[in-house]
Amino acid sequence: MSRTPLDTVEHATATPDVELPWAELGLKKDEYERILEILGRRPTGAELAMYSVMWSEHCSYKSSKVHLRQFGEKAPESDALLVGIGENAGVVDVGQGYAVTFKVESHNHPSYVEPYQGAATGVGGIVRDIIAMGARPVAVVDPLRFGAADHPDTKRVLPGVVAGIGGYGNCLGLPNIGGEVVFDSCYQGNPLVNAGAIGVMRHEDIHLAKASGAGNKVVLYGARTGGDGIGGASILASETFDDAKPSKRPAVQVGDPFQEKLLIECTLEAFQEKLVVGIQDLGAAGLSCATSELASNGSGGMRVTLDDVPLRDSTLSPEEILMSESQERMCAVVEPEKVDRFLEICEKWDVIATVIGEVTDGDRLEIYWHGEKIVDVDPRTVAHEGPVYERPYARPEWQDALQADDANKLPRPETSEELRDQVLRLVASPNQASKKWITSQYDHFVQGNTVLAQPEDSGMIRIDEESGLGVAIATDGNGRYAKLDPYAGAQLALAEAYRNVATTGAKPLAVSDCLNFGSPEDPAVMWQFAEAVRGLADACRQLGTPVTGGNVSLYNQTGEVAIHPTPVVAVLGVIDDVARRTPVAFREEGQLLYLLGDTREEFGGSAWSQVVHDHLGGLPPQVDLERERLLAEILISASRDGMIDSAHDLSDGGLIQAVVESALLGGKGARLIVPDGLDAFTFLFSESAGRAIVAVPRSEEVRFNDMCGARGLPATRIGVVDGGAVELQGEFELSLEELREAHEGTIPALLK
Amino acid sequence: MARVVVDVMLKPEILDPQGQAVQRALPRLGFEGISDVRQGKRFELEVDGPVDEAALARIRDLAESFLANTVIEDFTVKVEEVAEAAK
Amino acid sequence: MARVVVDVMLKPEILDPQGQAVQRALPRLGFEGISDVRQGKRFELEVDGPVDEAALARIRDLAESFLANTVIEDFTVKVEEVAEAAK
């Protein structure tokens, strides 16, 4: 239902004094004034709709932009980077003519409101980003954070989120090869549902979101457009702008993975026949985003006839059509002579496709409705020249007290029984417990290229059947560390993901991230954000792994209480031949266990401090990126040269957690000895970074030791793979059955 | 004992992929003349004791808080006649 | 235009874990006095033209051959009153 008279450009020019509901659409006064200045007149309703969504925090990164620049400014030299930040997703050269694109995104709030659909559409969105680069999606990952494990609402949110991620990803035929599940009461009203995807293509197939070449057609294909997620825009659809009737438009979208699967297939077929000049997925801000971005990244302008958009709901106003976030849609720019073939492919796959406009000579984005011009803007001002804020930030007063509350001073176990008991409690605690209940709801096998999946340190996918070339990915983020020190916390997140990739034998190449924080209007949160970005950018430079893209999710807070700062970092790696990958499980009795790296008394933010003392204070583990790099090199060489049979990185829960996981996975126990210079407690529970355990066949011991010695990496023999129990000599023994029950029983019991 | 039926349907403005898939298949099955299909859930609750206003109010609460997610779904609650027209 | 509703329920002898899951959750939600829950599907078909016996017969065929799998499911077909008791 459109207003009478239609708010055309002409009408807007003639009626400069009409008040528009810019505040209701989330614009600030100065932002609205800036729009007036850009246009030299008041915007039409449709233009206002576009500016308001595109200038939102979510689309414009207005609070985070000034900080995110560091990822570019400090980016390390990397031959691997083919497409950097700014595109739908970054693209990395992995050799043999292959390129890989990957990205992580958040779908936090929708997943709290409607867990199944929120999470499902999160997967749908990130996968469209990957196809928009020209790649075939090959895997997904899902870093998740929930409230306290025993909170009743977690029982609502978690199963729904997991079913939604599985329901969508499984139906698309994408193996889920990694992720995280973390419980902490700080996420109670703000669960974090991040989803990542990886895609593979040949170098020559890389596609970018741009509309070039006057006369080229703009084709909208996929689902029909409905009234999804347009919230505020319905105000614009009302009879008068100030008649703000309550919105009947849903804030949550329902996903249709089947439609998306068809979208993938027909897009790839169109790429294969080289029918596409530019392409853009429709995600947040729907057509507003797709048209303004395509037009501003290309050389010309664009003219769109909105009447041609296929609708699910014929009552939608033009403003609503522009803002609709209906899922499973894409926009392609196609040369006129190739349009027929493009439409034919869509028809083959039963995908609705419509030419809605064309690229023009000019530099304007013009949108028509019923023959009248309702939008006439410079697309760059919509897509790229949104407001940028230098929000005030300040280290919070409580930070000192938090860091002074030293976890190293907490009471430690005094007897062997206590030590044994705390090990059991640790491996059974929700955060350290097996996540099998969750990950078994995801298809790991589809596409027939999965080399490693949960619960390995990184997921690994073969991308070339002949040569065995593969890629690995791991995601990590520790909000507790980041709360204690956001700079170090972000670096530790990177270090852990980097280490996880290297542990499986792959060489870390590049980074994507999803930065989940509270409100940027709180200077303390803004400081956490600024510190985390600075930390991550510095660390990426030092490790030589550029950030290729990512996502920022702000306002994750309830009232005054923000979530822990939670930078989630994904690292992508490459392995020349997946046959040489190193798995986590102990494989053969008699193999020698070595601990690589230095163990210090570091318990700040540790799993032990949380499980045993419900404590968060002190400093997180020390960051030593040169050590991480050396450790990675050793792990990669050892895997390539067949010196180790299994490896597991050490992170939350420390050494004992890693040993128990490797033992349970392999069904083989271990006898451990506390090395000289360490006490049993520190040996088991410290979370010092830059460490891993490896199982070395006896025949390789000398060679392996020599390599570590020559390169200066501490390698300490700590025991042997043996028997049906994990035993710490002189202290305790825990049978694999008892450990398995503790480790695997927790999550099912909580969620049953 | 009585039966209360709770029907849960996606709100009209929400995409219903399941209903759509059924509708699109109809022509292939030689079916014409059906302009829209929506698919929802039907819950049959066997209630002990009388189904009075209080009981119905409680079942409405149940539907609202548990059987349906009112962000995307509508529901109706009805007491079912015992002798239902079969097939 | 008229609406025809097809309700599809699992046959009584077939295990209905979804219904059971709802029933098991009831005590947790503070609900007593519901002795059984079964969950099925509800299809709302918008039919062009009059819903006469012939149209209903065709829809029964459709239900039998497509909307329900009669190996495991029973169905009922009803014409719906236009003014439905909301909520």
Add this chain to the structure above:
Amino acid sequence: MTARIGVVTFPGSLDDRDTQRAIRLAGAEPVALWHKDKDLKQVDAVVLPGGFSYGDYLRAGAISRFSPVMGSVIEQAKAGLPVLGICNGFQILTEAHLLPGAMLGNDHLHFICRDQKLRVENAGTAWTGDYTAGQDIHIPLKNMDGRYVADDYTLDKLEAEGRVVFRYVDFNPNGSLRDIAGITNEAGNVVGLMPHPEHAVEPLIGTGRTDGLLFFTSILKKLVGA
């Protein structure tokens, strides 16, 4: 001479490429078939692969069963063409009444993905000749609607006629009656099962086991009489 084995792609099929790979690894020639075509391209056997055809909307397999290609598959299966339905393919075969019974949602209501132990109960079908009856194998299982049900009469008949081809061992992952994982028709040319043999054909990939390859070598031997 080798055998030509067709693999049907429905909209929403996921394991069609993997099945083609498995056929190739077994030494046969995979032939892509399209759901809109009636033409089976003179293949010697057909596999209906796993996936979520039509999103598994309505019921798994319910919509695909009416596709043009299925008309031909039904007709030729009745005339003896070997047909294997894997997961979604099995669901389609029951919906098409080429195999008795029906598939319902897993009794635990979740999708389940695991390395599943199975017992081969019947090594006499077109697709299981390279196994031995009573052999235990491991094949990945991944599904939402894997609960096999049929009435007692049908189940008794299946058992009596030796038409239960695979049974779940140690753990019933979906509540299937009598632990049934796969069945065959009276003639033994049509077989359906929930687990995915095409995902157990290469030592490095997936679970790392190759127990599934024998499906494809079995049919090849049967067809070329090797």
